[in-house]
Amino acid sequence: MSSPTVHPAHTPPVIAADSLTVVSLGSGSRGNATWIGDGAHGLLIDCGLSHRQIRTRMATRGLADAPIDAVLITHEHSDHVGACGVIDRHARRQGLALPFLMTPGTADGLNPKVRPASIQAVEAGVPLQFGPWTLEPWRIPHDTADPIAWVVERDGLRVGVLTDLGHTPRAVRHVLATLDVAVLEFNHDEEMLLDGPYPWPLKQRVRGRHGHLSNAAAAEALEQAAGAGRLRDVLLGHLSQENNTEELAWRAADAAIARAGAATRIHLATQDVPSDVLTVQAPQVAQPTLF
Ligand SMILES: [Zn+2]
Numbered sequence: 001m002s003s004p005t006v007h008p009a010h011t012p013p014v015i016a017a018d019s020l021t022v023v024s025l026g027s028g029s030r031g032n033a034t035w036i037g038d039g040a041h042g043l044l045i046d047c048g049l050s051h052r053q054i055r056t057r058m059a060t061r062g063l064a065d066a067p068i069d070a071v072l073i074t075h076e077h078s079d080h081v082g083a084c085g086v087i088d089r090h091a092r093r094q095g096l097a098l099p100f101l102m103t104p105g106t107a108d109g110l111n112p113k114v115r116p117a118s119i120q121a122v123e124a125g126v127p128l129q130f131g132p133w134t135l136e137p138w139r140i141p142h143d144t145a146d147p148i149a150w151v152v153e154r155d156g157l158r159v160g161v162l163t164d165l166g167h168t169p170r171a172v173r174h175v176l177a178t179l180d181v182a183v184l185e186f187n188h189d190e191e192m193l194l195d196g197p198y199p200w201p202l203k204q205r206v207r208g209r210h211g212h213l214s215n216a217a218a219a220e221a222l223e224q225a226a227g228a229g230r231l232r233d234v235l236l237g238h239l240s241q242e243n244n245t246e247e248l249a250w251r252a253a254d255a256a257i258a259r260a261g262a263a264t265r266i267h268l269a270t271q272d273v274p275s276d277v278l279t280v281q282a283p284q285v286a287q288p289t290l291f
């Protein structure tokens with residue numbers, strides 16, 4: 001079993017080669033980005049914050065010089081891809097061809113203004129090797145052409161980013177239970193959404209089968225995953241600023257973990273401030289004793 005540690009916001013994390021570090025740089029309808037890496041390699045999952053914000057927020061968490069070897073895109077909504085073009089141009093000015101991994105459907109749906117030069121096509125359901133990483137693109141139900149959730153694995157440590165999904169199909173529930181750390185969407189409180197300011201068609205879109213997860217739906221999936229015993233840390237992400245509160249999302253997650261009898265730790269992945277920096281250590285393999 002891996003053992004995660006949480007670094008207080010003001011302490012730069014010590015990044016060891018046998019660990020994975022995870023931080024949500026921002027999560028919500030105004031921009032999403034998650035950094036996952038170790039001392040030598042790093043991946044960005046989505047880039048819906050500006051390039052400047054991504055680097056500034058990484059710096060505030062002690063990751064100023066942390067590497068980004070690839071950008072993994074979940075889908076073409078602007079809150080997930082807004083900085084593709086700028087990050088791509090910045091890398092090319094430094095002589096790097098930074099790959100942007102996405103499904104062909106997402107690539108086709110990209111706004112041409114943010115389209116990067118180096119798109120590497122991936123197929124939902126087909127894992128791939130990228131440097132030291134095994135990358136798993138999982139199909140999710142959302143109202144875009146070919147959306148995916150990303151699971152990243154290295155040395156047996158597994159981290160997943162599961163946001164922007166209208167419900168949790170069996171495969172998604174299965175994969176959630178295999179993760180050490182998950183960013184999981186807790187988008188809206190159903191009552192707040194129904195009583196709130198959104199026009200009816202938008203309410204229908206958000207709560208639809210290809211919209212966003214309610215606190216209740218996410219909590220149900222979390223309960224099942226946490227009950228399986230592996231999930232050590234969950235970051236509650238993509239909270240709606242109109243139709244949710246941090247307290248409601250937290251309470252729903254906390255109750256789900258209690259029902260599961262699990263010890264999963266809860267963190268918030270909010271819009272304007274980076275999350276806790278989580279470091280997950282690889283399990284220590286006992287050395288055989290020679291007599
Ligand atoms: Zn989104």
Ligand SMILES: [Zn+2]
Pocket residue numbers: 075077142164
């Ligand atoms: Zn979306």
